[in-house]
Amino acid sequence: MDKSWNLLFALAVFVLLYTSLATVPNISTDEAALLALKSHISSHPNNILASNWSSSSPICSWIGITCSSRHNRVTALDISSMQLHGTIPPHLGNLSFLVSLDISNNTFHGDLPKEMGHLQRLKLFDIRRNNFTGAIPSFLSLLPNLRYMYLTMNQFSGKIPPSLSNLTKLEVLSFQGNFLEGEIPRELGDLRYLTFLDLQLNKLTGSIPPSIFNITTMQNIAFTSNNLTGKLPITICDNLPNLEGLFLSENCGVIPPNLEKCKKLQVLSLTYNEFTGTVPRELANLTALTALHIAALHLEGSTIFP
Ligand SMILES: *[C@@H]1O[C@H](CO)[C@@H](O)[C@H](O)[C@H]1NC(C)=O
Ligand SMILES: *[C@@H]1O[C@H](CO)[C@@H](O)[C@H](O)[C@H]1NC(C)=O
Ligand SMILES: *[C@@H]1O[C@H](CO)[C@@H](O)[C@H](O)[C@H]1NC(C)=O
Numbered sequence: 001m002d003k004s005w006n007l008l009f010a011l012a013v014f015v016l017l018y019t020s021l022a023t024v025p026n027i028s029t030d031e032a033a034l035l036a037l038k039s040h041i042s043s044h045p046n047n048i049l050a051s052n053w054s055s056s057s058p059i060c061s062w063i064g065i066t067c068s069s070r071h072n073r074v075t076a077l078d079i080s081s082m083q084l085h086g087t088i089p090p091h092l093g094n095l096s097f098l099v100s101l102d103i104s105n106n107t108f109h110g111d112l113p114k115e116m117g118h119l120q121r122l123k124l125f126d127i128r129r130n131n132f133t134g135a136i137p138s139f140l141s142l143l144p145n146l147r148y149m150y151l152t153m154n155q156f157s158g159k160i161p162p163s164l165s166n167l168t169k170l171e172v173l174s175f176q177g178n179f180l181e182g183e184i185p186r187e188l189g190d191l192r193y194l195t196f197l198d199l200q201l202n203k204l205t206g207s208i209p210p211s212i213f214n215i216t217t218m219q220n221i222a223f224t225s226n227n228l229t230g231k232l233p234i235t236i237c238d239n240l241p242n243l244e245g246l247f248l249s250e251n252c253g254v255i256p257p258n259l260e261k262c263k264k265l266q267v268l269s270l271t272y273n274e275f276t277g278t279v280p281r282e283l284a285n286l287t288a289l290t291a292l293h294i295a296a297l298h299l300e301g302s303t304i305f306p
């Protein structure tokens with residue numbers, strides 16, 4: 001009897017100690033994370049954060065910061081186009097209420113910390129126009145609420161991770177202007193709400209997986225300037241009623257067949273494809289088409305429009 005009371009007492013003390021030591025994140029957590037970020041940005045005459053992000057003023061009044069009044073936590077960080085040079089510290093992963101992250105058009109470099117995988121509420125991830133290197137961060141597939149993902153114009157290399165198919169709410173995926181290689185994973189076809197898939201200006205090879213042409217919400221597919229080969233499926237437009245732009249220039253592909261079913265197609269770009277054949281007559285029936293780029297194709301009988 002005595003023994004079990006002692007055990008219970010010890011357990012109670014442990015629980016009490018544990019809960020008082022465990023810190024519940026609050027706005028001070030966010031402040032610490034942002035000050036850590038500030039300390040990773042090198043001083044620069046135009047660095048407005050140096051003076052503006054000051055502990056003496058409330059962080060919700062700092063430039064680029066939006067807070068939710070309900071939770072009193074940081075929900076948006078927008079420090080785009082501020083000529084900031086630096087790296088991203090792991091502390092950024094502590095901004096647990098962050099919904100929108102925009103650090104685009106600066107010169108941040110290095111790797112992105114894996115702690116960013118804790119940003120479970122994130123919907124916008126925009127790191128366009130920076131100097132990030134390494135593989136596409138694997139933590140991205142851990143962000144279940146992500147809708148817009150822009151890694152455009154950085155120096156990412158390696159393959160596109162198939163695990164991105166985990167991002168079931170993703171609408172926009174742009175990897176344009178990196179050094180990505182290997183094949184486009186067929187798993188991307190599982191992204192059923194995708195409207196915009198931009199993989200232009202990389203070093204991708206192989207054929208385009210047919211699963212991509214199964215995403216009924218798709219509006220723009222841009223694969224210009226890669227090393228893609230092979231035939232496109234004959235059913236390309238069957239499941240793409242909303243397709244507005246198809247950019248396939250500077251690859252080694254072919255003109256996709258059966259385009260007349262893509263009723264909303266406005267821009268079709270096929271320039272410099274190594275291709276021989278005739279321009280399909282049904283292109284003349286694409287009434288929404290406003291721009292057609294087929295200039296340097298090796299074509300026979302190329303005038304289809306009056
Ligand atoms: C945040 O929590 C810490 C302890 O976890 C506490 O010391 C601090 O006063 C809190 N800050 C605010 C602004 O509530
Ligand atoms: C920081 O910038 C914001 C937005 O421009 C401004 O409202 C605020 O007063 C500035 N705070 C400081 C301490 O300079
Ligand atoms: C990028 O930032 C620079 C400097 O702040 C600005 O002049 C330029 O317009 C920005 N470019 C884009 C595409 O936002």
Ligand SMILES: *[C@@H]1O[C@H](CO)[C@@H](O)[C@H](O)[C@H]1NC(C)=O
Pocket residue numbers: 023029032033090091092093094115
């Ligand atoms: C925030 O993140 C850093 C690094 O990931 C960590 O050391 C720190 O303890 C975290 N928590 C708070 C409350 O700042």
Ligand SMILES: *[C@@H]1O[C@H](CO)[C@@H](O)[C@H](O)[C@H]1NC(C)=O
Pocket residue numbers: 107131
């Ligand atoms: C970005 O990285 C490239 C190559 O590492 C380098 O040449 C360039 O100067 C960097 N840009 C800036 C603005 O730091």
Ligand SMILES: *[C@@H]1O[C@H](CO)[C@@H](O)[C@H](O)[C@H]1NC(C)=O
Pocket residue numbers: 141142143144163166
């Ligand atoms: C996919 O998402 C689930 C839940 O969001 C997560 O548990 C799992 O680790 C993710 N898988 C990968 C490969 O990131």
Ligand SMILES: *[C@@H]1O[C@H](CO)[C@@H](O)[C@H](O)[C@H]1NC(C)=O
Pocket residue numbers: 202203204225226227
């Ligand atoms: C495509 O492949 C050719 C030959 O293998 C190579 O010379 C060229 O640089 C590649 N282009 C790209 C964009 O990777």
Ligand SMILES: *[C@@H]1O[C@H](CO)[C@@H](O)[C@H](O)[C@H]1NC(C)=O
Pocket residue numbers: 189210211214
């Ligand atoms: C396209 O979707 C249909 C219906 O969900 C499925 O049966 C088919 O296997 C998919 N095709 C590809 C190439 O993924």
Ligand SMILES: *[C@@H]1O[C@H](CO)[C@@H](O)[C@H](O)[C@H]1NC(C)=O
Pocket residue numbers: 260281282283285
């Ligand atoms: C274009 O549309 C008309 C009317 O729907 C149809 O009769 C004709 O066969 C179509 N032409 C081509 C080349 O698909």
